Amino acid sequence: MFGGYSEETCSLSTIWHGELFQILDPSPQKISGTYPETNILIVIWGHTLPVGTYTLTARCSYPGTNPDDDPNAATATQDVTITP
Numbered sequence: 001m002f003g004g005y006s007e008e009t010c011s012l013s014t015i016w017h018g019e020l021f022q023i024l025d026p027s028p029q030k031i032s033g034t035y036p037e038t039n040i041l042i043v044i045w046g047h048t049l050p051v052g053t054y055t056l057t058a059r060c061s062y063p064g065t066n067p068d069d070d071p072n073a074a075t076a077t078q079d080v081t082i083t084p
Contacts, residue, residue, distance in 0.1 A: 010060040011067050053081045
């Protein structure tokens with residue numbers, strides 16, 4: 001779960017096997033919800049990561065802007081552990 005402003009565009013990724021792995025599909029996605037802030041619970045069917053600890057990176061930018069290409073995008077990271 002992460003917080004985002006309504007209508008902004010966000011991506012969520014981690015490094016897996018040395019490569020960038022986009023968790024949202026498609027990525028980036030527009031955040032729907034109420035202004036000023038909404039918490040987004042992300043459940044992605046068909047995408048799995050093995051048991052382990054990962055650093056997730058959320059990048060968000062203004063509507064219509066790809067956060068992965070925006071040098072001014074807001075960025076936050078958090079470690080998460082997937083357990084069996």
